[in-house]
Amino acid sequence: MNEAVVLTPERILEVTEDVLRRYGLAKATVVDVARALDVSHGSVYRHFPSKASLREAVAKRWLDRIDAPLLAIANEQGSAHDRLDRWLRTLFAAKRSRVLDDPEMFETYLTLAREACAAVKCHKDTMIDQIAAILTDGVKRGEFAVGDVKATARAIFDATVRFHHPAHADEWKDADLSARVDATLALLLRGLRTA
Amino acid sequence: MNEAVVLTPERILEVTEDVLRRYGLAKATVVDVARALDVSHGSVYRHFPSKASLREAVAKRWLDRIDAPLLAIANEQGSAHDRLDRWLRTLFAAKRSRVLDDPEMFETYLTLAREACAAVKCHKDTMIDQIAAILTDGVKRGEFAVGDVKATARAIFDATVRFHHPAHADEWKDADLSARVDATLALLLRGLRTA
Numbered sequence: 242m243n244e245a246v247v248l249t250p251e252r253i254l255e256v257t258e259d260v261l262r263r264y265g266l267a268k269a270t271v272v273d274v275a276r277a278l279d280v281s282h283g284s285v286y287r288h289f290p291s292k293a294s295l296r297e298a299v300a301k302r303w304l305d306r307i308d309a310p311l312l313a314i315a316n317e318q319g320s321a322h323d324r325l326d327r328w329l330r331t332l333f334a335a336k337r338s339r340v341l342d343d344p345e346m347f348e349t350y351l352t353l354a355r356e357a358c359a360a361v362k363c364h365k366d367t368m369i370d371q372i373a374a375i376l377t378d379g380v381k382r383g384e385f386a387v388g389d390v391k392a393t394a395r396a397i398f399d400a401t402v403r404f405h406h407p408a409h410a411d412e413w414k415d416a417d418l419s420a421r422v423d424a425t426l427a428l429l430l431r432g433l434r435t436a
Numbered sequence: 437m438n439e440a441v442v443l444t445p446e447r448i449l450e451v452t453e454d455v456l457r458r459y460g461l462a463k464a465t466v467v468d469v470a471r472a473l474d475v476s477h478g479s480v481y482r483h484f485p486s487k488a489s490l491r492e493a494v495a496k497r498w499l500d501r502i503d504a505p506l507l508a509i510a511n512e513q514g515s516a517h518d519r520l521d522r523w524l525r526t527l528f529a530a531k532r533s534r535v536l537d538d539p540e541m542f543e544t545y546l547t548l549a550r551e552a553c554a555a556v557k558c559h560k561d562t563m564i565d566q567i568a569a570i571l572t573d574g575v576k577r578g579e580f581a582v583g584d585v586k587a588t589a590r591a592i593f594d595a596t597v598r599f600h601h602p603a604h605a606d607e608w609k610d611a612d613l614s615a616r617v618d619a620t621l622a623l624l625l626r627g628l629r630t631a
Contacts, residue, residue: 389619396619400595408603424584424591432627 248280250288254302257295266349271295293356300353304364307335315371321379322433326426328375329397332368333404333422340410351407369394379433386435393433400429443475445483449497452490461544466490488551495548499559502530510566516574520628521621523570524592527563528599528617535605546602564589574628581630588628595624 253274260273271292275282289295314328340347354364373394379385387393403409404422412418448469455468466487470477484490509523535542549559568589574580582588598604599617607613 392615392619393623395616396623399598399616400620400623402598402604403594403601406598406603408601409597420587421590421594424587425595428588428591428595428624428627430627432623432625434631436629436631 248278248284248288250298253278253285253288253295254298257299258302261299261349262346265345266352296353297357300350300357303350304354304367307332307339308364308367310335311368311371315374321375321382321384322430325372325375325379325397325433326430328371329401329404329426330422333401336405336407337410337413340407341413344410347407365398369398372397376433383435385433387433397429401425443473443479443483445493448473448480448483448490449493452494453497456494456544457541460540461547491548492552495545495552498545499549499562502527502534503559503562505530506563506566510569516570516577516579517625517628520567520570520574520592521625523566524596524599524621525617528596531600531602532605532608535602536608539605542602560593564593567592571628578630580628582628592624596620 256277257269257274260269260277263269264273271285271289272282274295275285278285285295289298310331311328314324314331317324339350358364369391373390376385376387376390376394376397380387380390403412404418404425415421451472452464452469455464455472458464459468466480466484467477469490470480473480480490484493505526506523509519509526512519534545553559564586568585571580571582571585571589571592575582575585598607599613599620610616
């Protein structure tokens with residue numbers, strides 16, 4: 242047992258991801274994680290008091306990795322039109338690369354994220370809040386005319402489901418994907434313009 | 437055997453639907469259809485030379501039933517804005533009622549429609565052509581400003597996937613569905629307006 246090395250939550254989560262990748266979600270246990278870290282499972286439980294809390298933290302870490310670059314775009318200054326366009330394309334690309342590069346891990350993370358939805362604020366809501374922030378900014382800047390910001394943010398999220406919802410992952414390999422993204426975003430952004 | 441009654445293709449298709457409902461897609465055979473019609477299976481084969489052609493005809497009949505009211509709206513005169521709005525809502529309602537009222541038969545029809553996709557023109561293409569026709573009309577009437585009609589028609593189809601693609605059927609039971617439909621359609625229709 243190697244208890245000398247400082248066991249941080251971050252280190253536990255990193256190793257948990259490796260363990261999930263190796264054993265799969267159904268088989269991976271806290272004992273496997275402890276063994277891979279060369280510590281007692283009690284040491285893991287000191288940071289994550291239950292298997293559920295560990296799973297939730299893994300989900301949160303995964304969602305944060307998707308979320309961080311999006312939040313950065315939402316918080317930028319400058320044209321709201323360009324930011325919304327870039328924000329949506331960044332979301333599509335993040336989902337696309339994760340699903341297509343490593344479909345098994347994507348499935349694992351997705352299951353964990355769904356479980357965590359009650360505890361952590363649903364990722365979807367965070368996404369819609371970020372879109373709403375860009376819209377509010379666009380209205381202030383005189384770029385957008387939006388009646389109900391929250392409803393419109395949700396409409397933008399709903400109207401781009403084909404490009405970010407994993408149920409459509411099979412369609413993300415199509416040669417015409419980028420042309421379809423362009424056409425949809427152009428239409429949505431036109432719908433936001435001040436008349 | 438009751439060969440005296442005139443055996444029309446329509447009658448065969450009606451009975452085939454009953455047989456599919458009773459036995460399921462995997463188990464239903466042409467012999468079952470013939471037995472339900474009280475005719476020899478040769479009589480069925482006279483109209484549909486193979487099981488595949490019978491399945492294809494069932495799919496086509498199902499798609500035509502979805503398609504007919506939509507085509508009627510596409511061919512109407514009057515405001516293109518209102519027609520597009522109504523066309524989309526009619527599509528959403530047709531899908532929604534079929535999936536929620538009879539999920540098993542929906543699954544059966546969906547499988548048949550996918551098989552038939554090579555033979556019959558894909559239903560999706562027909563849908564997009566109808567949207568394109570309304571858009572063209574809207575441009576002529578001075579209601580819509582649309583650069584590439586075909587690409588924009590596809591964008592409208594893509595942007596409404598959440599409301600007509602069966603992968604999202606679980607979300608069609610949500611209490612806020614109609615508010616979400618309203619917000620998305622309002623945004624899309626605004627994007628089509630002449631400036």
